[in-house]
Amino acid sequence: MTDHVVPLTTGTRAIVTGGHGFVGSHLVAALRRRGVAVTVLDVVPPPAGLPADVGHRPVDLRDPASVRAALVPADVVFHLAGNASGTISVDRPRFDFETNAEGTFNLFEALLDEPPRRVTYLSSAMVYGRPECTPMPEDHPLRPFLPYAASKLAGEHIAESMCESYGLPTVIGRAFTIYGPGEDPRRAGGEVSQFVRWHLNGRPIPAVGDADRKTRDFAHVHDLVHGLMTITERGTPGEVYNLGTGSETSLRELADIVGRVTGRPADLHCDDEVLDDSYRHVADIAKLRALGYRPRVPLAEGIADLARTLGEDPELPSNPAVFHRPPTLVETGRS
Ligand SMILES: NC(=O)c1ccc[n+]([C@@H]2O[C@H](COP(=O)([O-])OP(=O)(O)OC[C@H]3O[C@@H](n4cnc5c(N)ncnc54)[C@H](O)[C@@H]3O)[C@@H](O)[C@H]2O)c1
Missing domain, CATH: 3.40.50.720 (NAD(P)-binding Rossmann-like Domain)
Incomplete structure (x- = not known):
């Protein structure tokens, strides 16, 4: 090596x-x-x-x-x-x-x-x-x-x-x-940034899919x-x-952490009609660990830091996850 x-x-x-x-x-x-x-x-x-x-x-x-x-x-x-x-x-x-x-x-x-x-x-x-x-x-x-x-x-x-x-x-x-500071809320598709932004604005957190079954790294x-x-x-x-980190966290656990680190319970609203998604999307990082890598930032610590950086009423996310569009709405020509 x-x-x-x-x-x-x-x-x-x-x-x-x-x-x-x-x-x-x-x-x-x-x-x-x-x-x-x-x-x-x-x-x-x-x-x-x-x-x-x-x-x-x-x-x-x-x-x-x-x-x-x-x-x-x-x-x-x-x-x-x-x-x-x-x-x-x-x-x-x-x-x-x-x-x-x-x-x-x-x-x-x-x-x-x-x-x-x-x-x-x-x-x-x-x-x-x-x-x-x-x-x-x-x-x-x-x-x-x-x-x-x-x-x-x-x-x-x-x-x-x-x-x-x-x-x-x-x-x-x-x-x-x-996730972390510096994501553009108009493009950021990650749940951490989205959940924290909704919650800091005092709004319910909309989640796509089954919040207990859907896990992420x-x-x-x-x-x-x-x-x-x-x-x-x-x-x-x-x-x-x-x-990745190799750790598995469900969307419900994520919302609980967001509530805990901000001192106010999170209000999670699930759209569990949308089931066309990837569940349990978690990394096996054995190969990365073999190079000496260890994740250093615990999720709760990273979220607390992100919440502090964003302040009280950060810009709301404007980019819901979209998996399908009717073909007529798709731009196919050269941009
Ligand atoms: N953010 C995530 O959760 C995530 C997850 C997996 C992989 N990635 C990968 O990480 C990379 C960086 O993602 P990010 O979240 O920082 O995205 P970002 O949109 O914040 O950054 C992308 C950068 O690429 C530049 N760029 C876009 N089109 C360009 C072009 N035609 N010519 C030159 N520059 C161009 C943009 O100006 C921007 O500075 C991407 O390749 C993405 O696929 C991101």
Whole structure:
């Protein structure tokens, strides 16, 4: 395993695609704390307050020329940019495919000109589809049921084929349900952020599905970043690693924790008519643990911290989970 070690430390140069997004901004901060020199490639402009030592290169991953023009020499590339919303993928499947699948191809093709020592692709546990066992190991069947999951899986296959055919040393992380400060409420589909936002506004919490049967592996974004850095430094090229905690929490337990840490019982309203969902979506993290990783943020602590960060009346979530649309409502043309 030592042959594969790529240290994330002073003197290392990293590119983070999507570095201005929710996960990306936490990763950039963690890399800076290690002394890594970071350049962000993103379609949105740098946010106010971005530290002066963080580079920014504008890019639209959907445009191969823009990707080639944006690349700078790097030891490590973290590929996080893309559409992260299942609901957007159902509304705009072509946009989702062009961004996540073609965008990943454009990036990997451009990287062949000057290969880094490591490329880390952040995929999603949605690629598994409906769990056939719990927890799910990395060799669980892959049966995506959303366009988003299909485009993320296409990205994985592109990454794996570039690793096999050209020796581009790639590792893949499959993230489960991530939460923490900095999620955009208009795009955030994760239950933690949604539940906390409804509750802090004094509103009932709407939940989709059977709140006792539907369980998730909720990972704090700091743990996710720690996992990403672990597989980058010590993972084996060509391998896939689940990024989660291995802990199973039902939506009802989640609502109870939200009530407990805020000092006011949560009022959970379940729409259990919607049964077309993935139940018991939990990671087997034995492979990640074998690299020395341990989750550090207990769920109650992470939620208490999130509630403090959001304040009393945070913006409400505006993005309910959508799994199906009548075909007439789907945008299929080029965006
Ligand atoms: N948030 C989660 O719960 C979760 C779970 C599993 C996997 N992931 C994966 O993690 C990654 C980051 O997710 P996030 O939650 O931070 O999402 P986010 O929407 O906050 O960040 C995505 C970033 O990518 C950028 N981007 C989008 N399209 C682009 C394009 N065409 N060219 C260049 N940049 C573009 C955006 O501007 C944004 O900064 C995604 O690849 C997502 O699939 C997220």
